[in-house]
Amino acid sequence: MRNVVIIFRRELASYFATPLALVFIVIFLVLAGALAFQLGGFYERSQADLAPFFNFHPWLYLFLIPALSMRLWAEERKSGSIELLMTLPVTPWQAVLGKFLAAWCVAALALALTFPIWITVNYLGDPDNGAILAAYVGSLLMAGGFLAIGSCLSAATRNQVIAFILTAVVCFAFLLAGFPLVQSLVAGWAPQTLIDAVASLSFLTHFSAISKGVIDLRDLVFFASLIAAWLAATVIVLDMKKAD
Amino acid sequence: MLEISHLTRRFGVLTAVDDISFSVAPGEVLGFLGPNGAGKSTTMKMITGFLAPTSGTARVCGHDVETGGLAARRSIGYLPEGAPGYAEMTVRGFLEFIADIRGLTDGTRRARLDDVVARLGLEGVLHQVIETLSKGFRRRVGLAQAILHDPPVLILDEPTDGLDPNQKHEVRRLIRDVSKNKIIVISTHILEEVDAVCTRAIIIAGGRLLADDTPQGLEARSRWHGAVTLALEEPVALEVVCARLLGLPEVASAEATGPRSVTAFAREGTAALPAVGALAAREGWKLHELRPETGRLDEVFRSITTGRAPGAGDA
Numbered sequence: 001m002r003n004v005v006i007i008f009r010r011e012l013a014s015y016f017a018t019p020l021a022l023v024f025i026v027i028f029l030v031l032a033g034a035l036a037f038q039l040g041g042f043y044e045r046s047q048a049d050l051a052p053f054f055n056f057h058p059w060l061y062l063f064l065i066p067a068l069s070m071r072l073w074a075e076e077r078k079s080g081s082i083e084l085l086m087t088l089p090v091t092p093w094q095a096v097l098g099k100f101l102a103a104w105c106v107a108a109l110a111l112a113l114t115f116p117i118w119i120t121v122n123y124l125g126d127p128d129n130g131a132i133l134a135a136y137v138g139s140l141l142m143a144g145g146f147l148a149i150g151s152c153l154s155a156a157t158r159n160q161v162i163a164f165i166l167t168a169v170v171c172f173a174f175l176l177a178g179f180p181l182v183q184s185l186v187a188g189w190a191p192q193t194l195i196d197a198v199a200s201l202s203f204l205t206h207f208s209a210i211s212k213g214v215i216d217l218r219d220l221v222f223f224a225s226l227i228a229a230w231l232a233a234t235v236i237v238l239d240m241k242k243a244d
Numbered sequence: 245m246l247e248i249s250h251l252t253r254r255f256g257v258l259t260a261v262d263d264i265s266f267s268v269a270p271g272e273v274l275g276f277l278g279p280n281g282a283g284k285s286t287t288m289k290m291i292t293g294f295l296a297p298t299s300g301t302a303r304v305c306g307h308d309v310e311t312g313g314l315a316a317r318r319s320i321g322y323l324p325e326g327a328p329g330y331a332e333m334t335v336r337g338f339l340e341f342i343a344d345i346r347g348l349t350d351g352t353r354r355a356r357l358d359d360v361v362a363r364l365g366l367e368g369v370l371h372q373v374i375e376t377l378s379k380g381f382r383r384r385v386g387l388a389q390a391i392l393h394d395p396p397v398l399i400l401d402e403p404t405d406g407l408d409p410n411q412k413h414e415v416r417r418l419i420r421d422v423s424k425n426k427i428i429v430i431s432t433h434i435l436e437e438v439d440a441v442c443t444r445a446i447i448i449a450g451g452r453l454l455a456d457d458t459p460q461g462l463e464a465r466s467r468w469h470g471a472v473t474l475a476l477e478e479p480v481a482l483e484v485v486c487a488r489l490l491g492l493p494e495v496a497s498a499e500a501t502g503p504r505s506v507t508a509f510a511r512e513g514t515a516a517l518p519a520v521g522a523l524a525a526r527e528g529w530k531l532h533e534l535r536p537e538t539g540r541l542d543e544v545f546r547s548i549t550t551g552r553a554p555g556a557g558d559a
Binding site: 002003006007010013014018079080081084086087088089091242 | 289325331
């Protein structure tokens with residue numbers, strides 16, 4: 001655990017040593033606000049909730065999270081520092097977890113800085129703050145899921161652009177797993193159980209459940225196990241390919 | 245103790261390291277010699293646990309690098325090829341990160357950091373970001389990182405590559421300074437380095453271990469070992485000199501190596517100098533110089549790694 005904390009701190013500091021974290025946070029805040037007010041019709045709906053704000057999060061994450069995760073391992077491989085890191089007395093799990101948590105922390109910070117919109121809605125009306133909190137939790141978990149996918153795909157390549165594109169594509173598939181676009185890919189040939197299994201992986205379905213204010217244990221377990229699975233995959237990919 | 249036994253690594257059809265075995269005892273500085281692509285870095289990556297061997301084992305201080313990886317890695321200080329580091333960190337931040345992850349605690353942490361910073365002359369760049377450093381400083385930061393926890397085993401992959409002569413001298417002095425009671429393995433293709441710091445040298449090429457000897461032992465394999473060069477003051481028929489020299493039982497061969505100089509190559513296990521000196525006095529040759537030669541490591545290296553007999557075709 002000590003090593004996880006040390007790696008986490010180093011990684012987090014390096015996000016802020018380069019403009020990456022700041023650019024991410026600023027763009028996230030600007031777009032989240034703009035989408036909620038312009039496309040979401042935050043005022044026009046005349047409802048005291050944050051649905052128009054949270055509805056756009058999956059789509060924002062789709063292209064912002066890969067930008068955050070692409071450097072996690074690809075950069076280490078490119079610069080060769082992976083050889084340094086993996087020959088220090090740390091286990092691959094500690095390294096993977098420390099780095100992932102640092103990236104998640106940046107995402108969490110961006111999310112936390114959207115608090116003015118929460119103040120606004122409380123000023124204008126009387127929203128269900130429990131539901132808003134639940135939506136924040138759901139959004140954070142979804143960001144973690146995207147980041148875990150990005151961590152694994154970043155470990156698979158030394159090229160950050162490839163890591164970005166692969167992550168965006170895989171995240172898109174997970175996002176829409178329950179929708180016709182992805183369903184039609186499996187519907188033709190797969191048995192019904194597989195189709196249902198794929199549909200159950202949909203980020204959108206799980207996220208919208210939570211963002212309505214219903215924290216169901218199954219949705220939490222879904223995101224937690226998804227993160228764990230992709231991080232485990234990162235460890236395996238690293239083990240296989242670290243020296244390539 | 246560092247024990248390498250039958251270490252082999254294949255990449256697809258390519259065998260990068262082919263059944264290498266050797267062991268290094270504390271106090272030894274082992275020079276790992278070989279042409280580029282000989283398998284030096286691959287071997288070092290396996291010793292440090294970065295790369296898993298296809299077969300064979302490496303044991304560091306009693307810990308197998310595969311089954312006891314963490315313990316083995318704790319006792320190793322490693323400078324990877326090219327001295328990679330985290331470009332966006334300051335030198336101080338980077339060294340503190342390494343100190344933390346190496347588990348140095350408050351008392352020793354400060355002392356060790358001060359020690360390596362002073363040893364490697366990093367005081368002036370402590371607050372500089374690593375990517376803005378010159379190549380020499382980056383290499384020194386890499387070395388500082390490797391010796392920070394005062395490990396019993398140091399694996400240094402081309403520690404002086406790309407440094408200027410002064411920096412090379414500094415790095416070699418550092419290696420000699422820290423070498424007491426440590427196991428040090430350095431890879432290099434600079435032969436003068438072997439003479440300068442190593443107590444033992446291993447030559448590998450094509451992934452195979454071809455020679456394992458002291459630097460002096462390797463030099464003795466050179467035909468220049470024990471040879472004597474005579475530089476004559478006035479023009480003499482060099483063929484005559486050569487013929488006379490060949491008459492000596494100690495001399496294996498003699499040939500003209502300059503317009504007025506002749507080199508007599510000693511028969512193995514003999515010293516040519518006294519006999520050649522006596523002969524020159526008897527013959528009344530006016531000598532400008534009578535110079536004993538030492539073995540030439542580059543020639544031995546070439547002949548071993550290319551599989552030709554020493555001295556064949558290149559005098």
